[in-house]
Amino acid sequence: NAGVTQTPKFRVLKTGQSMTLLCAQDMNHEYMYWYRQDPGMGLRLIHYSVGEGTTAKGEVPDGYNVSRLKKQNFLLGLESAAPSQTSVYFCASSRDSQETQYFGPGTRLLVL
Amino acid sequence: AQSVTQLGSHVSVSEGALVLLRCNYSSSVPPYLFWYVQYPNQGLQLLLKYTSAATLVKGINGFEAEFKKSETSFHLTKPSAHMSDAAEYFCAVSGGSNYKLTFGKGTLLTVNP
Numbered sequence: 001n002a003g004v005t006q007t008p009k010f011r012v013l014k015t016g017q018s019m020t021l022l023c024a025q026d027m028n029h030e031y032m033y034w035y036r037q038d039p040g041m042g043l044r045l046i047h048y049s050v051g052e053g054t055t056a057k058g059e060v061p062d063g064y065n066v067s068r069l070k071k072q073n074f075l076l077g078l079e080s081a082a083p084s085q086t087s088v089y090f091c092a093s094s095r096d097s098q099e100t101q102y103f104g105p106g107t108r109l110l111v112l
Numbered sequence: 113a114q115s116v117t118q119l120g121s122h123v124s125v126s127e128g129a130l131v132l133l134r135c136n137y138s139s140s141v142p143p144y145l146f147w148y149v150q151y152p153n154q155g156l157q158l159l160l161k162y163t164s165a166a167t168l169v170k171g172i173n174g175f176e177a178e179f180k181k182s183e184t185s186f187h188l189t190k191p192s193a194h195m196s197d198a199a200e201y202f203c204a205v206s207g208g209s210n211y212k213l214t215f216g217k218g219t220l221l222t223v224n225p
Contacts, residue, residue: 004155033213040121042202042217043156058212090155098144098163098206101213103155 002026004104006091012110013081021076021107023091031094032074033058033101034066036087043090049074050097081111114139114207118216126224131175131190133219135203138184145186146204146213147177156202162186173197198223 004025013019023032030051035043035058045058049068063085065077074093078085088108092101119134137143144163148156160171167179173196177188186203203216 040217042215044215045212048212092156100146100158100161101156103148103157105155106153 004091004093004102006089006104006107008107009105010108010110012112013078014112015082017081018077018079019081019109020078021089021091021109023074023076023093023104024072025074025091025093025102026072027093027095027102028071029093029095029102030071031097031101032068033092033094034064034074034076035090035092036060037090037106038087046076046089081109083111085109086111114143114205114212114214116203116205116214116216118201118203118219120219121217122220122222124222124224125193127195128192131188131193131197131221133188133201133203133221135177135186135188135216136184137186137203137205139205139207141207144206145177145179146206147171147175147186147188148202148204148215150200150202150218152199159188159201193221193223195223195225197221 007022033048034046047066052071055066067075091104094101117136146161147159160169162179170176200218206213
């Protein structure tokens, strides 16, 4: 039981490049989330999903897209990376909206 | 709307001293409240959560928190700090059918020998 895993762990991009972050969970959770963590800002919700095939915008969705084609996977895409997207990205999952969210180890992204 | 305020971005205590991390929340509905801990270069891990069953909630590693509705507070305490408690702590609130967990900005706890 791996919990929540994220790939890659670290990535460097040039401005304008694209990439996809992968989150996978093996707990059969319905809800999945993408957050970004910046110094002094706490965690801010980018997008979330309440089930396979559904996605919704969070607090800071601009510049990101997501997909939830399979229940266990939640992908975060950056179509044209900007330096402002330099951050640590965390994925989380939960059984329902009020239950504990389980977090992955994070992906550090540096956009030059 | 819901929000969380963590008082003090950095708290420093001596080993063996009381740990008190402050959290105040606002929520238009009865809230669920959480404390998460983040060790360096790791993800967040649940310490404890309040779901209206009992106002004093005990968590892992000797931490506990008390829900005080009149003060809209959910402060985290531990009687005796250990070096291994050094980490960043986040308070979070979730209310009603809102799917979102709103986090505070975090408090970095330093434990001095």
